[in-house]
Amino acid sequence: MTLIDPQEYREAFVQYLRKGTPIRFETKNIRPTTHYVWRTRRDGKVRSSHAEREGQVFSWDDPPEGGHPGEDYGCRCTAEPYLPQTSEFMEISLQGVSGGGAAWSSRDFVNHYYRGNGRGVTVRETGHLSAIVEEYMAQVESKLKDQVAREARKKRDGSFADTFYNTYGMTGVVFSIGDTVIGGEFSGNVEEQHGVLSVEGSFDFYLRDEFADPADIGIEVIDPGETIFENIHRPLDNYLRGRTGLPPRGPQRLGVQTGELYSITDDWSGTLSGQIYLDPARSAYG
Numbered sequence: 001m002t003l004i005d006p007q008e009y010r011e012a013f014v015q016y017l018r019k020g021t022p023i024r025f026e027t028k029n030i031r032p033t034t035h036y037v038w039r040t041r042r043d044g045k046v047r048s049s050h051a052e053r054e055g056q057v058f059s060w061d062d063p064p065e066g067g068h069p070g071e072d073y074g075c076r077c078t079a080e081p082y083l084p085q086t087s088e089f090m091e092i093s094l095q096g097v098s099g100g101g102a103a104w105s106s107r108d109f110v111n112h113y114y115r116g117n118g119r120g121v122t123v124r125e126t127g128h129l130s131a132i133v134e135e136y137m138a139q140v141e142s143k144l145k146d147q148v149a150r151e152a153r154k155k156r157d158g159s160f161a162d163t164f165y166n167t168y169g170m171t172g173v174v175f176s177i178g179d180t181v182i183g184g185e186f187s188g189n190v191e192e193q194h195g196v197l198s199v200e201g202s203f204d205f206y207l208r209d210e211f212a213d214p215a216d217i218g219i220e221v222i223d224p225g226e227t228i229f230e231n232i233h234r235p236l237d238n239y240l241r242g243r244t245g246l247p248p249r250g251p252q253r254l255g256v257q258t259g260e261l262y263s264i265t266d267d268w269s270g271t272l273s274g275q276i277y278l279d280p281a282r283s284a285y286g
Contacts, residue, residue, distance in 0.1 A: 035058065036079035036082050037056070037080040037081075037195040038050075038056050038057075039079070041076050047075075050077050056278070057082050057279055082194055090148070090149070090272065090275075092144065092203070093270060094270040095268065095269045097129055100129055103127035110176075112211070119262060120262050120263035121262065121263075122264075122265060124266055128174045128177065129266055132177065140168075144164065148188070149286035157192050161187040163184070165182065166181070166183065168181075177264060181207070181209065182205065182207050184204050184205040196278065198274075199273070199274045200271075200273045201272050203270035205270065206267050207266045208263075208265055209264040211263075
């Protein structure tokens with residue numbers, strides 16, 4: 001197919017309107033591609049119906065209402081040749097998820113509640129970060145891609161950022177973590193060319209939770225071993241110490257333990273790269 005600048009057609013059409021100069025047959029019928037990207041001047045003079053078409057792809061054989069760019073009266077829009085079809089993709093890669101010790105059991109979480117003096121722990125310290133992140137991504141990966149795609153279309157060219165957070169049920173993964181808040185921020189750049197957006201950027205994820213009730217029923221639990229110590233060994237020990245003139249080791253607590261809530265947190269990161277259509281009607285994302 002012989003290439004011709006669509007600007008030539010627009011100028012020829014303007015001359016037709018102003019002076020009645022016929023448009024050459026080859027100018028009307030030879031086009032650089034089967035489709036084009038609608039481009040406006042992107043200023044305050046652009047009519048609203050044409051502003052909505054900015055960046056959208058149209059077929060030369062199927063003109064929109066009012067005609068192709070430059071055909072409607074006073075239209076200053078142009079048709080940018082649309083390049084061949086582009087394979088869309090959006091890929092997320094995670095960093096900072098590996099590492100950590102042996103996985104804590106529910107008893108380990110409870111023991112830390114009673115003996116950890118309120119010291120916060122990271123999820124990776126409990127050995128459960130990779131499992132939590134895997135479940136989280138299974139729930140939100142497609143949603144994150146769609147969210148980034150929508151924000152990228154709003155910006156179209158340049159840098160942009162967006163935040164996200166929600167509560168996710170992790171009881172089936174780590175019972176002691178349960179429902180937890182996971183969120184983060186995406187910051188990146190988008191570049192638009194021929195109706196296609198190239199997007200890249202990075203994620204900063206966070207998890208914020210706390211362990212406050214080991215029984216998850218609003219009361220503290222009684223540890224059998226501690227109950228035996230508090231009700232038998234401690235009274236006997238205090239009695240013997242009193243016989244020898246020594247002060248007691250402490251008041252009897254009837255086996256009921258008290259603990260301190262502690263935070264469970266972590267952070268990890270990720271990157272995103274992708275290529276999507278500017279027109280959401282033609283895209284698998286957004």
